[in-house]
Amino acid sequence: MQNRIDQLFAKKQHGVLNIYCTAGFPQLNDTLPVMTALQQHGADLIELGMPFSDPLADGPVIQDSSTKALQNGMSIHTLFEQLAGFRERIHVPVILMGYFNPVLTYGVEAFCAKCAETGIDGIIVPDLPMAEFEADYKPIFEKYNLHLIFLVTPETSEARIRKIDSLSKGFLYAVSSSSTTGKDKDMNDQQAYFERLKKLQLTNPVLIGFGIKDKATFDTAASYANGAIIGTAFIKAIEHSKDIDKTVQSFISGIIQQ
Amino acid sequence: MDIAINTGNSRYQVDKNGYYGRFGGAYVPEMLYPNVEELQTKYLGILSDPSFQQEFEALLQDYVGRPSPLYFAKRLSEKYKANIYLKREDLNHTGAHKVNNTIGQILLAKRLGKHRIIAETGAGQHGVATATVCALMGMECVVYMGSIDIERQAPNVARMKMLGATVIPATSGSKTLKDATNEAIRDWINNPVDTHYILGTAAGPHPYPDMVARFQSVISEEIKKQLLAKTGNAHPDYVVACIGGGSNAAGAFFHYLDEADVKLVAVEAGGKGVHSGFSAATTQLGTIGIIHASKTLLMQTNDGQIVEPHSISAGLDYPGIGPMHAHLYETGRAQFLSATDDEALAAAYELSLLEGIIPAMESAHALAKLKDLPLNTDDVVVVCLSGRGDKDLDTYIRHMNK
Numbered sequence: 185m186q187n188r189i190d191q192l193f194a195k196k197q198h199g200v201l202n203i204y205c206t207a208g209f210p211q212l213n214d215t216l217p218v219m220t221a222l223q224q225h226g227a228d229l230i231e232l233g234m235p236f237s238d239p240l241a242d243g244p245v246i247q248d249s250s251t252k253a254l255q256n257g258m259s260i261h262t263l264f265e266q267l268a269g270f271r272e273r274i275h276v277p278v279i280l281m282g283y284f285n286p287v288l289t290y291g292v293e294a295f296c297a298k299c300a301e302t303g304i305d306g307i308i309v310p311d312l313p314m315a316e317f318e319a320d321y322k323p324i325f326e327k328y329n330l331h332l333i334f335l336v337t338p339e340t341s342e343a344r345i346r347k348i349d350s351l352s353k354g355f356l357y358a359v360s361s362s363s364t365t366g367k368d369k370d371m372n373d374q375q376a377y378f379e380r381l382k383k384l385q386l387t388n389p390v391l392i393g394f395g396i397k398d399k400a401t402f403d404t405a406a407s408y409a410n411g412a413i414i415g416t417a418f419i420k421a422i423e424h425s426k427d428i429d430k431t432v433q434s435f436i437s438g439i440i441q442q
Numbered sequence: 443m444d445i446a447i448n449t450g451n452s453r454y455q456v457d458k459n460g461y462y463g464r465f466g467g468a469y470v471p472e473m474l475y476p477n478v479e480e481l482q483t484k485y486l487g488i489l490s491d492p493s494f495q496q497e498f499e500a501l502l503q504d505y506v507g508r509p510s511p512l513y514f515a516k517r518l519s520e521k522y523k524a525n526i527y528l529k530r531e532d533l534n535h536t537g538a539h540k541v542n543n544t545i546g547q548i549l550l551a552k553r554l555g556k557h558r559i560i561a562e563t564g565a566g567q568h569g570v571a572t573a574t575v576c577a578l579m580g581m582e583c584v585v586y587m588g589s590i591d592i593e594r595q596a597p598n599v600a601r602m603k604m605l606g607a608t609v610i611p612a613t614s615g616s617k618t619l620k621d622a623t624n625e626a627i628r629d630w631i632n633n634p635v636d637t638h639y640i641l642g643t644a645a646g647p648h649p650y651p652d653m654v655a656r657f658q659s660v661i662s663e664e665i666k667k668q669l670l671a672k673t674g675n676a677h678p679d680y681v682v683a684c685i686g687g688g689s690n691a692a693g694a695f696f697h698y699l700d701e702a703d704v705k706l707v708a709v710e711a712g713g714k715g716v717h718s719g720f721s722a723a724t725t726q727l728g729t730i731g732i733i734h735a736s737k738t739l740l741m742q743t744n745d746g747q748i749v750e751p752h753s754i755s756a757g758l759d760y761p762g763i764g765p766m767h768a769h770l771y772e773t774g775r776a777q778f779l780s781a782t783d784d785e786a787l788a789a790a791y792e793l794s795l796l797e798g799i800i801p802a803m804e805s806a807h808a809l810a811k812l813k814d815l816p817l818n819t820d821d822v823v824v825v826c827l828s829g830r831g832d833k834d835l836d837t838y839i840r841h842m843n844k
Contacts, residue, residue: 237615237747238733240627241471247614259745284469285732286746310471311735335472339634344475362473362634 188277188305189331189354193389200411202229202391203418206249208258215266221432223276234282241310243366245416260290264298271303281308296328306331306354337362338377355389366416378408402439454699460648465765468647469735473631478647485649488553501545506535512668517796524817528827538829539690540571546657548575551638558582558637562626564619565757566598568642573607583607586625588618591756598833616750619760623734643687644764647735651764658693682707683826684807686758688767690828709807711753712780722751723780724763725771733762754783755803781810787841802829
């Protein structure tokens with residue numbers, strides 16, 4: 185079967201909305217209700233965060249959601265239990281995002297096999313460098329038709345972006361500024377970088393993330409790339425939600441409705 | 443005093459990919475890649491530049507007060523029936539070995555054109571040593587420190603502030619050294635261009651473990667010369683050092699790594715007992731994983747979550763060890779022991795009363811294992827006395843009143 189991420193970009197090249205949510209947040213068993221609501225109300229892609237004790241690349245909001253999820257009892261094992269059978273209901277591509285240590289401890293091959301069995305389409309591991317991926321893990325990811333999605337930043341050289349593009353599958357995750365997640369940096373400052381990325385004519389689709397929080401920032405990012413990723417703003421929106429479905433609906437309509 | 447540049451083909455030194463055996467590497471997010479790559483490609487060139495070496499050596503001599511004495515501890519030797527020498531890193535400016543590394547790294551930062559310095563600190567010794575060199579060079583200094591450590595190391599917090607540093611409490615996770623390191627790394631991600639991160643221990647992404655070890659290698663370089671002058675033999679039977687991340691141990695072992703006749707002993711913090719649930723004895727409790735961008739041994743749950751260690755010493759309260767040490771452990775080149783909080787306290791009192799030297803809580807862990815080494819009367823033992831105990835007086839006083 186063709187990977188669902190590739191299927192998505194084959195039919196939709198503009199305005200792809202990817203929403204990040206930490207698994208097991210705000211409550212342990214909210215993972216599936218949140219995913220269901222995201223699909224229902226128009227997210228094109230779902231990125232599920234696997235909580236980690238030491239999320240180096242994340243700002244305070246996602247860190248706190250990670251801590252809360254761990255306190256709720258979330259683990260990779262629990263997540264796979266929650267996800268068992270989810271493909272009967274959810275058809276949009278789903279990506280797991282997490283740090284390398286829990287994946288390494290689970291066993292990289294066992295993890296990839298479990299992802300394939302469950303119906304996961306891609307993985308983002310920000311602290312798995314390109315060189316290590318290429319040397320040690322690439323064949324394993326390919327064997328299970330799992331896309332490893334790499335990040336590029338405004339400081340990434342063109343040569344390296346091209347190398348990352350050649351190793352990536354699915355899409356490239358363009359970090360809008362050199363920062364941890366959730367930092368407010370002026371989008372306009374990044375436009376030269378977005379312009380540069382666009383001109384590179386990369387093989388993979390590009391989604392822009394970090395600092396996308398509303399319709400204006402989403403539209404700006406989406407005008408330079410195939411779409412954008414929203415994380416921190418969504419976590420803030422559902423943190424105290426009494427009705428997940430309603431919250432997700434109003435959040436997404438605020439981003440993509442005219 | 444030379445920075446170790448040519449380390450030959452030692453199997454204990456870092457390889458060209460930044461690994462020690464299967465440990466090491468640089469598992470950094472892409473946001474940090476340019477910074478780390480810049481260090482990787484430039485550090486050896488800068489360190490081997492004669493003008494750099496000259497400046498480094500002059501500061502170590504005139505500012506830090508090196509060489510630090512190698513002191514024959516007569517009464518301690520009588521007690522343990524061996525010849526025990528103390529490498530007096532406690533007599534350095536700022537009171538610990540940490541300054542050897544911060545001097546080296548601030549000179550490196552200058553050559554990289556950076557003007558803002560960040561650091562993490564546990565006990566505060568590395569924070570003070572960083573604040574000190576920033577004052578010396580007129581650079582902005584931001585130190586991240588766990589909010590719990592800020593409470594238990596108040597005098598060092600005051601020193602950093604007096605030296606002009608901004609101390610930012612790390613309030614995530616266990617609020618100790620591990621979390622302070624996370625915050626420092628996050629700061630670096632957010633300030634990639636103008637900032638150099640002075641990491642304080644022989645851990646973190648390549649090239650930090652190697653770079654810190656080289657700056658600290660002055661310790662074993664001096665031991666060799668001093669011991670040769672005092673005993674006619676540059677090789678002791680044992681070199682003993684405490685280990686949290688492992689910077690003083692890396693420095694004390696460095697020039698002996700390939701000398702098979704010298705036994706290397708690393709002493710971890712056993713806390714309330716290795717299996718008590720309150721310990722920082724990483725080699726006994728840890729498994730392979732990634733901590734602070736390095737593949738090494740660390741304490742973690744079955745789910746790969748990094749656990750909170752415990753030690754009475756804020757400087758050893760770290761759930762990992764540097765990758766060089768993980769390799770020394772795995773190859774059996776160094777022996778790893780652990781000392782409990784109580785053993786370390788007893789050793790601190792013993793050194794104070796026998797030699798008139800109040801050691802840092804960290805260094806007391808190394809001293810605490812003298813009783814467990816199978817010593818002969820003609821054995822020569824060098825203990826790295828990594829720091830002085832002024833900062834731990836509160837802990838010592840509390841113990842005294844028990």
